Amino acid sequence: METLGYLIDGFGVALAPHNLMFALIGAFLGTLIGALPGLGPANGVAILIPLAFTLGLPPETALIMLTSVYAGAMYGGRISSILLNIPGDEPAMMTCLDGYPMAQKGKAAEALAISAIASFMGSLIATIGLILLAPLLAKFALTFGPAEYFALFVLAFATLGGITGKNPIKTVLAAALGLMIATVGIDSTGTQRYTFGVLELYEGVDFIIAIVGLFAISELLFFIEDRAGSGKGPMKVNKLTLSFKEVREIMPSSIRGGILGFIAGVLPGAGASLGSFIGYTLEKKVVGKKGYFGEGDPRGVAGPEAGNNGASSGALVPMLTLGVPGSGTTAVLLALLISMNITPGPLMFTQNADIVWGVIAALLIGNFLLLLLNIPLVGIFVKLLSVPPKYLLPIVTMVAFVGIYSISNSAFDLYFMVAFGVFGYFLRKLEIPMVPIILGLLLGPEMEKNLRHTLDIADGDWTALWGSGLAIGLWVVAFVGLVLPYIVGPILRRRMNAAQQGAE
Template identity: 85%
Template sequence: METLGFLMEGFAVALTPYNLMFALFGAFVGTLIGCLPGLGPANGVAILIPLAFTLGLPPETAMILLTAVYAGAMYGGRISSILLNIPGDEPAMMTCLDGYPMARKGRAADALAVSAIASFSGGLIGTIGLIMLAPVLARFALTFGPAEYFALFLLAFATLGGITGKNPMKTVIAAALGIMISTVGIDISTGTQRYTFGVLELYEGIDFILAIVGLFAISELLFFVEHRMGEGREKMQVGKLSLSLKELVTTIPTQLRGGILGFISGVLPGAGASLGSFISYTLEKQVVGKKGRFGEGDIRGVVAPEAGNNGASSGALVPMLTLGVPGSGTTAVLLAMLISLNITPGPLMFTQNADIVWGVIAALLIGNVLLLVLNIPLVGFFVRLLSVPPMYLLPIVTMVAFVGIYSISHSTFDLYFMIAFGIAGYFLRKLEIPLVPIILGLLLGPEMEKNLGHALVLSDGDWSILWGSPLAIGLWTVAGLGLVLPYLVGPLLRRRMNAAIKESPVSD
C-alpha cells in the first residue's frame, strides 16, 4: 500500500499540464530519433540534455522529458527495421528477421501496428516490474557500507561489456580511460591538483555533460558526414492496415513472455535490451516450433523482440535508480543527468527525492500510453522522415548540442572541449572501443574513489575490509564472473544471433 501511495504521488507530479507537455514532446522526439538508423536512445537522450538545461527545466520535468525520449527511441527503432531492413539500433536487429519479410509481403502497416502494441506491452510489463522491485532493492541497498559500494562499482565495471559484448578487453580499456578522466581536478580529500596543467577551467574537473554530448552526439555527427552525408532513402509504401483482432489476440502470450524476459535481462547490469530482444525471439521460436514461419514474416517474430527490448528498457532503470549503477548505455546518460542536477542516485533517493523517482516511474506508464497513441496514427509521418537526407537533419542536431552546452556555462572553452571529445569519440569508435564504459568510468570513478577512502579510514588502512563481509564477498564473486562470462558466453550468443540473421531469407 505504501508503494501505491508513492505511485499516486508520482502521478500527481507527472500529470501536471507542464510535465505532461514535456512527456508528449519527449515521446514524439524520441520516436523521431529512434527511427533514424544509427542514432538510438543513448544518442537521443544525450542530444536532449543540453535542451533541458537551456530551458531551465526543474529536475522532475527534465527527467520526465529524457525518460520519455528514452522510451520513444526504443519504440522508433522498429520503423527502419521493418521498412528498410536496417535496425535503428542494436536491440532492433531481431525485429528485422520477420518485420521486413512482412513489409515485403505488403503487410508493413500490420507489422508496424503490432510492433507498436508489443512495445507498449513490453514497456508496461517492465514498468510494473520496476514499481514492484525497485523499492525492495532500495531498502536492501541501505545495508551497504563503503566496502560493499566499492565492490558494487567494481561489479558495474566488470559486467559493463555485457554477455553479448564484442571485445571485453576493449571495454576494460574504455572504463580505465573514463576513470582516468574522472581524476582530473582537485582532490577533495587532500586539496591536491591532479592533471590540471595549470588550466583554471580544469580545477573543478571535467564536466561529464560535455563528455556525453561530445562522445555521443558530435561523434555521431562525424560518422554521418563520413558515411551517409547526402544519402536519401526511397519513400516506403506502408499500405493499409489489415490486422485482425483474432490475430492480435494470439500474440498476447508472446507479448507476456517477451516483456517478462526483457525486464529480467534489463535488470542485469551489462545485459540490456539487445539480450532481451534476442532471448525473447529465441524462446518464442522454440515455443512455437514447427507451427511458426519465423524468418518468413511470422507476426510473433515481430512481437517477441519488440516486447523484449522495451521491457528491458524499463528494467535497466532498476539498478540505476536503486543502486546508482546504470543497467544500460542510455541509463548511464540518465545517471549523468541526475548527478548534474545535484541528485545522488541510490537507495536514499527514494526518500530524499521521492517526487522525482515516482514522477519518472509514473511518467513511464503515461509515456507508454502516449507512444501507443502517437505511433499508430503518425506512422506515415515517421516513415516519410526516413527519406529525408541526413544533410538536412544534421544541422539541427549540431545546433541543439552547441546552443545547449553554451547556455549551461556561457564558456567557449566548454565548446572547444566538447568538440575535442567528439573527435576523440570518432577515433575511438573507429578503433571499435565502446564509449559507454568511458562515461561510466567518468561518472562512477569519484564515488568509487570516495568509498575506497572511507573503507580504508574505517579499517586503519587494512585492505581486507574490502572483502570482509559476506555481501562484499558475494559482489566480488559476481564481479569475477562478470569478467569471465563475456569471454565464454559472449561469442556463443553473438554467433547464434548472427546465425539467426543469416538464416533469414531476406538477411541480405
C-alpha cells in the same frame, strides 16, 4: 500500501500539464530518433540533454522528458528494421527477421502496428516490475557500507562486456580512460591532479560536456563522413487492416517477451539485445513447427519487440536504486541526475521521492502516449527515413552547442565539447566503446571516495574491502559478470547472425 501512496504522488507530478507536455514531446522526438538507422537511444538522449538545460527545465521535468525519449527511441527502432531491413540499433536486429518479410508481403502497416502493441506490452510489464522491485532493492541497498559500495562499483565495471559487446581489452582500456578523466581536478585532500594550470579544470570534467561530445558530436562527424548523401526511401506502407483476432494471437508472445526482457534489463550487463534475442528464441520454441519464423510470422515481431522494450525499462532498476546503470542509455541518464546534484541510489527514494515516482508514473503514462502516437502517426515517422541527413545535422548541432553554452556561458566548454567529439570519433574508429568511458567518468569519484573511506576505517587494511558476507557476494558476482559475457556473448552473436542469415 506505502508504494501505492508514493505512486499516487508520482502521478500528481507526471500529470502536471508542463510535465505531460514534455513527456509527449520526448516520446515524439524519441520515436523520430529511433527511426533513424544507427543513431540509437543513447546518442538520442545525449543529443537532447542540452535542450533540457537550454529550456531551464527542473530535474523532474528534464528526467521525464529524457526517459520518454529513451522509451520512444526503443519504439522507433523497429521502423527501419521493418521497412528497410536495417535495425535502428542492435536490439532491433531480431525484428528484421520477420518484420521485413511481412513488409515484403504488403503487410508493413500490420508489422508496424504489431511491433507497437508488443512494445507497449513489454514496457508496461517492465514498468510494473520496476514499481514492485525498485523500492525493495532500494531498502536492501541501505544496508551497504563503503566496502559494499566499492564492490558494487567494481561489479558495474566487471559487467561492461555485456553492455558493450566489444573486445574485452578495448572495454578495459575504455574504462581506464574514463577513470583517468575522473581524476582530473582537485581531490578530497586538496591536491591538484592533471589540471596543467588550467583554471577551468580545477573542478574536474563536466559529465554533460563529455557525454555530448563523445556521443553527439562524434555521431555528427560520422554522419558527415558516411551519411551526408540523400536519404534512402523506405518501403511503401499499406493501409492498416489488423484484426482483433491477430492482436489476440500476439498477446502471449508479447507477455512472455516483456517478462524475459525485464529480467534481462535488471541483470547487470545483460541489456536489451539479450532481451530481444531470448524473446525471439522462446517464441520459436513455444510455437514450434506451427510457426513460419523468418518468413513473416507476427509472433517473430512481437516477441523480440516486447523483449527489448521490457529490458529498456528494466535497466532503470539498478540505475535508480543502486546508482549503477544497466545500459548505455541509463549511463547517460545517470550523468543528467549527477549534473543536477541528485545522487541516484537508495537514498533517492526518500530524499527525491517526487522525482523517482514522478518518472515511474510518467513511464506508465508514456507507454500509452507512445501507443497512441505510433499507430496513427507512423506515416510521419516513416517519411523521416527519406530526409537527407544534411538537413538534420544543422538542427542537431545547434541544439548541442546552444545547450552546452547555456549551462555555464563559457566558450571553453564549447571547445572542450568539440575536443571530446573529435576524441570520441577516433576512439570509435578504433572500435573502442564509449559507455565504459562515461561509466568511469561518472562512477570514478564515488568509487575513489568509498575506497578511501573503507581504508581510513580499517587503518589501511585492504582486506576490509571483502570483510563482510555481502561484499564477498558482490565480488563473486563481479567475477562471474566479468567472465560470463565473453563466454555467452560470442555464442549469442553467432546465433543471432545465424538466425538472420537463415531468414535471408
